[in-house]
Amino acid sequence: MESQCNNNPSCGRDKHQRKKGFNPGLGITSAPEDGERKPKFQLHVKNIKDDVLDRFASIRIPGTKKDRPHLANIKNSSSDWSTSSTEFEELSSKITSEKEILGLFEKMMEDMNLNEDKKAPLREKDLNTKREMVIQYIATASKTGNVRSSHQIAPQEFLGELKSGVTDERLMACLDTLRVSLTSNPVSWVQSFGHEGLGLLLDTLEKLLHKKHQERLDKKSQHKVIQCLKAFMNNKYGLERILGEENSLTLLARAIDPSQPAMMTDVVKLLSAICIVGEENTLEKVLDAITTAGERRAVERFSPIVEGLRDRSVQLQVACMQLINALVTSPDELDYRLHIRNEFMRSGLRQILPHLGTVRNDALDIQLKVFEEHKEEDMMEFSHRLEDIKTEMDDVGDVFNMVQNMVRDTGAETYFLSILQHLALIRNDYFARSQYFKIIEECVSQIVLHHSGTDPDFTYRKRLDVDFTHLLEVCVDRARVEDCEQRTADLALKFDEEYLCRQEAQAQLLKSQETINELQAELQAFRSQFGAVPVGTSKTPISQSGPKKEFKPETSMKRLNWSKIRPQDMTESCFWVVAEEDRYASPVLLDRLAHTFGSYKPGGLSIPS
Incomplete structure (x- = not known):
């Protein structure tokens, strides 16, 4: 069973479902000594397996398998363990009722220290097979209980030997033989010994451990007692007795x-x-x-x-x-x-x-x-x-009160107060304060949530070998750089927005300028077609003969403070509309106008009467 547990990580993991993969190694076996059977240790709880069935099956009588010969040497002595036909017939005549057979069969399996996994297939056998197995087991138990041999000793003899206070070689020999008997005998034998024997074994172990100067033989005897206890608790009864002491x-x-x-x-x-x-x-x-x-x-x-x-x-x-x-x-x-x-x-x-x-x-x-x-x-x-x-808990006050209640009236309260006092000494600097708390938070996080999953080395008494001054300066400088970078990024964003607005305004201005140029070109074309009359809606209809002839005197005329007549204010009956200037135009009239209203009078100008 030891090999099963050592190679199976899930052995013995049913106690807690959270322990999948755990291998406690419940197969507690030690190397057999020369000439001895290899002891088998199994704890009949949960899913723990045992191989006692092999030992139990070895004492089945002929008939369970037709081709299996009768096994005569169960424990190295055929004369002590063989069952005669006469004894078999006598037991057969006494055990007849089904109720009696089933009761003895259950008691036999319990005595053989079988767990439920091993009992289940045996219970499925027919009544005749169960009867034969019970008879064979009773006959074998009778031999082991009544026949004296080098392989079988009654529990009372071990009790008497231990009570007598034997020591040294005799004690070791007694313990060695007791270990073999506890390993090879059924649970009933262990129970018979355990009523008084467990206390005697524990007393013996206590005396050996109490010795200040232990000889080599004492240490060997200690090991033998441990092996006896291991064999004793190889069943439910023994385990309960051990835990009860x-x-x-x-x-x-x-x-x-x-x-x-x-x-x-x-x-x-x-x-x-x-x-x-x-x-x-x-x-x-x-x-x-x-x-x-x-x-x-x-x-x-x-x-x-x-x-x-x-x-x-x-x-x-x-x-x-x-x-x-x-x-x-x-x-x-x-x-x-x-x-x-x-x-x-x-x-x-x-x-x-x-x-x-x-x-x-x-x-x-x-x-x-x-x-x-x-x-x-x-x-x-x-x-x-x-x-x-x-x-x-996202409120500072709630967390503080919780921590304060945790450390109140404990040895940690002094350190908590010291931590708060040191935090109060952090200098009032816009950049430095936040960096102080940032470093402290990182240190606390790494200490409390250590990546190894275990507590730090509390035995370390030296100061932390970290240049926090340089670290703080670096953090402050970095914070300032980060602040400048943030401000630069904000200004760059604003610049990009302003530049984009400027580009849009310039594009709009260029578009407006093009529109103005187009309108000026249209206006110029209109003027060239219709004269100097301003563009606009007029109540005076334009003469169908076109623009009137412009008269230009040879001399510059005086600028009189006359109001200019706007075409928009002219009516259809206005003088300037109906007048025909060509009828009155003559060189003499123009000369007189130039003489009268001219800025200067040219010499030799004759004015007709």
Whole structure:
């Protein structure tokens, strides 16, 4: 099952739908020792798979498949595990009713630690097959309970051995044998042992952890106890009992020891599984246990887990990342997830992640990918909060009151006051003030909404190595340049508008000038045709004989202050219209007019009488 979880990112992700792709690695198996069966660890919750069916199917009697021979050696001893025909016939005569067969069949499947996925196909079998399977199972259980062998020991014997306070090699041998029995026996055997045995195992682990000077054998015994607990909680009953014990999780957290990579690998895998499959308050219990263990060691609570990532063991690195992902992704609240992730970062995970990315291991790559994906999702969700705040709280007073209430009576109130006092010192300059706030807003944005999705390094105590004076001067100069550019752009726009109006006016003027020229040409043509009579409507009709003859004396005439007669004012009976000047015109008359009204009198001019 471990290979299934390590290669399947969705293993164990049904607790929270938001954790798609998470691989907690619930297959908590350790390498089998020489001469021992490989233990199988499965937690029967949600979608967690188990392979106990193979072991259960191996004790089916002949008849389930005609071509399958009878399997006589279930546990390395054919004499202890074979079922004689006489015993089979005796049991067959006792189990006859359908109700009894079905009841025993359900109890058998429960005792074999089968989950619902494995029970479903077995329930579909016919009644005769179920009856034969029940009889075979009862006969086998009778052998294991009554026949003494090197492979079968009653739970009471382990209880007596643990109660006697054995130590050293004898304790280790007892724990080793107990681990095998817890792994291979049915749930009923585990229940029989667990009533008292779980408390004895936890007491043994506490004594071993309490030793100040631990020998090598003590550390091995610690690992054996962890393996026994792992086998014990390989079923629903064992898991519930572990979670029900007050100090069980605390002892497991105390067993997180980077100096013992093999044991620590099993411990962190156990805690990962408990975080995933436990109840809603299980995560709180695990975190409390880790916190208590950290306080006993006087270290940060997540430091041992992060220290395990520095170990050369890739299996330990994978297991630690599984536990980190289980702790970080289990909470439903965003703030809680961010809090736990940032605490891991402050404990040293920030510095280790780049190195882990260079390790070539598929299982580790999956865990790192899960960590990064959930970090990005949480960062995206956190960024959306800013948009919500901008949308719902757009009043300065409302936001200030909210922040003030957030920091009131907390350690942050002093820093908030200091920030406001510094903001009050910003000099009153038209260009500088806005640039001050622009730089401050950018700094706050990068600190609060850090691109890494985690808190900044709070341990950094040096002043920020940024020349804000030069930066401010550059920003102010840039603001002035931008202001000048804006004004230039506005003036250029106005110039373009004025120039366009001027062009239109000139075009209109040119058009008007052309119209004037055309009218003047028409007027000149009219004058040349009709004389000096002004153009206009006249009440006096024009003589059909055309314009009258113009008389020009030889001498210039005096300018008399006479009113000029306008043709428009003449009537048809006017003298100047009806008079015929040609009848009176004569050289003598013209000479007399010139003599009388001329400007000067030419010499030798004779005026006739």
